[in-house]
Amino acid sequence: MKYETIIGIEIHCELKTKTKMFSGAPTSFGEVANTCVNEIDLGHPGTLPCVNKEAVRLAILAATALKCEIDPLVKFDRKNYYYSDLPKGYQITQQFHPIGRGGVITIDTEQGKKDIRINRMHMEEDTAKQFHSDAGTLIDFNRAGTPLIEIVSEPDIRSGAEAAAYVEKLRSILYYLGVSDVKMEEGSMRCDVNVSIRPMGSDTFGTKTEVKNLNSISNVQKAIDAEVARQIEIVESGERVIQATRRYDETTKSTILMRKKEGNVDYKFFPDPNITPIRLDDAWIREIQENMEELPDERKARYQSSYGLNDYDADVLVANRELSNFFDEVVKYTENYKKAANWVIVEVVAALNKANIKVKDNPCKPQHLADMINMVDKGEISGKQAKVVFEEIMLGKDPKQVVEEKGMKQMSDTSALLEIITTVLDNNPQSIEDFKNGKDRAVGFLVGQVMKASKGQANPAMTNKLIQEELAKR
Structure with missing residues (x-):
C-alpha cells in the first residue's frame, strides 16, 4: 500500500x-x-x-x-x-x-x-x-x-x-x-x-x-x-x-x-x-511595514532582472545577507555585475575562509574590489596581475596604490608595444618561419617573450593582435 x-x-x-x-x-x-x-x-x-x-x-x-x-x-x-x-x-x-x-x-x-x-x-x-x-x-x-x-x-x-x-x-x-x-x-x-x-x-x-x-x-x-x-x-x-x-x-x-x-x-x-x-x-503598523528590509525572494529577483545573474549566483549571494550586502556595495562602483558576483562568491569567500574571518568583518572595501575589476576591464592590469592585487586589497589596501607600488600598470600604448614586439621578432626569426608554416603556437611563444621583456606589463590581448599584424607584414 x-x-x-x-x-x-x-x-x-x-x-x-x-x-x-x-x-x-x-x-x-x-x-x-x-x-x-x-x-x-x-x-x-x-x-x-x-x-x-x-x-x-x-x-x-x-x-x-x-x-x-x-x-x-x-x-x-x-x-x-x-x-x-x-x-x-x-x-x-x-x-x-x-x-x-x-x-x-x-x-x-x-x-x-x-x-x-x-x-x-x-x-x-x-x-x-x-x-x-x-x-x-x-x-x-x-x-x-x-x-x-x-x-x-x-x-x-x-x-x-x-x-x-x-x-x-x-x-x-x-x-x-x-x-x-x-x-x-x-x-x-x-x-x-x-x-x-x-x-x-x-x-x-x-x-x-x-x-x-x-x-x-x-x-x-x-x-x-x-x-x-x-x-x-x-x-x-x-x-x-x-x-x-x-x-x-x-x-x-x-x-x-x-x-x-x-x-x-x-x-x-x-x-x-x-x-x-x-x-x-x-x-505605527504602516510605518513598520513601509520600512521593511528587502526579502530574499525580492533580492534574488532584483539580481536576476537588474544584474543578469543566473539562478546559482543569485542563490549563493542571497543565502548570506552580509555577503549579499557586500555585493550590493561593490556593484555601485562597477557595471561588470557577472565578474563582481564571481569575485565575491569565489575569491572573497575563499580568502575569508582561509583567514578564518567572518563576512561581517571583511577587511576588503567594496569600492576597492570594484576598482580592481574595472582596471582589468580597461586593460590596465591583466587577470593574472589581478590575483596579486586581490591579495593586497583583502588586507584593506587600495588597488590603485598596489598597482603603482608594484609597477604593474599594463602597457596599452601601441607605439611602446610595437617597439618591444619588433625587437622580439628580430630576435626570433625561427618563430616567424614557424608561423608562416602554419604553426599557430608560435604566436603564443612570441606573446610570452613580449610579456617577459615588458616584465608582465604588456596588455596580452593587444600584444597578441599587434604580433599577428606584424607577422603578416614579414
Whole structure:
C-alpha cells in the first residue's frame, strides 16, 4: 500500500531584542548561568510584567513578511502548567488573539513552487533551560522570559524534503528582516514537527506524533523520514500508531519515545489580568511595514532582472545577507555585475575562509574590489596581475596604490608595444618561419617573450593582435 505523509510544523523563534518580553533583564546567549534574570523572570510575588514594544515591532515585521493578517489588538493569556523551567507556574502567551493569522510561505520543490499555509503566529515568553544528569537537574533562568514568536503551519507539507525547504525559507525570511539570529545550534530557532501517515487517496488524518526540539534543518528532514518509516512499519504489521511526543536520536538515526499523550492537555487558558489589552496605532503598523528590509525572494529577483545573474549566483549571494550586502556595495562602483558576483562568491569567500574571518568583518572595501575589476576591464592590469592585487586589497589596501607600488600598470600604448614586439621578432626569426608554416603556437611563444621583456606589463590581448599584424607584414 502507498501512504501519504502529513506534516505540520511549529517553529519557536527568539526575537532579537536587548531585553526580555515582560521584564528589563537582558537577553543573552552563553552568559554565566542565572546572571541575566530579575524578579519578574523568576515570578516573585508582587512583580508585574511590562510588554516589550520592540518585540511587538519585530513580530509585526515577521507577520507582514509571512502575509499574515495582523490583529491590532494585542492581548496576552496565561497558559497554566507547572514545570521546573517555568517559575511562575504559567506561561504568558497569545492563545485567543495571536498577532498574526493566515499567511503563506512559498517553497521550491522538485515539482515546482508550492504554497505552505500559515495557521497563526503568536508572541510568548521562553522558559528556562534545564540540564539533566545522573546527579540531578540544573536550571539556568537566563532564557526565562526571552521574547518568542511561534509560527504554526497548516498540515500542507508532504515530505521531509518539503519540511526542510519550509524551515530554510522561513529561517531566511526572519534572518533578512533582522527579527532573529535564527541560530538553531544556539536554540534561537527551534522546530517541532507533527507527523502522521494515511493511505494514498484518503482524506482522513492518521494519528500524529510530535518530534520535539529539532536543532538543524538537516535533522528536520532526517527525523521526519525516520518517523514516517517507523509509522509505516507499525501500520503494515497490523498495529496502531500511538499519539506521543518523541525526539530524534542522531546516533541511531531514529525517533525515541519521550512521553505518551492520552489526549489534549487542558492548560486552563485565561486572559492575563496583569497586562492591559493594547490597541496598536494603525499609523505605527504602516510605518513598520513601509520600512521593511528587502526579502530574499525580492533580492534574488532584483539580481536576476537588474544584474543578469543566473539562478546559482543569485542563490549563493542571497543565502548570506552580509555577503549579499557586500555585493550590493561593490556593484555601485562597477557595471561588470557577472565578474563582481564571481569575485565575491569565489575569491572573497575563499580568502575569508582561509583567514578564518567572518563576512561581517571583511577587511576588503567594496569600492576597492570594484576598482580592481574595472582596471582589468580597461586593460590596465591583466587577470593574472589581478590575483596579486586581490591579495593586497583583502588586507584593506587600495588597488590603485598596489598597482603603482608594484609597477604593474599594463602597457596599452601601441607605439611602446610595437617597439618591444619588433625587437622580439628580430630576435626570433625561427618563430616567424614557424608561423608562416602554419604553426599557430608560435604566436603564443612570441606573446610570452613580449610579456617577459615588458616584465608582465604588456596588455596580452593587444600584444597578441599587434604580433599577428606584424607577422603578416614579414
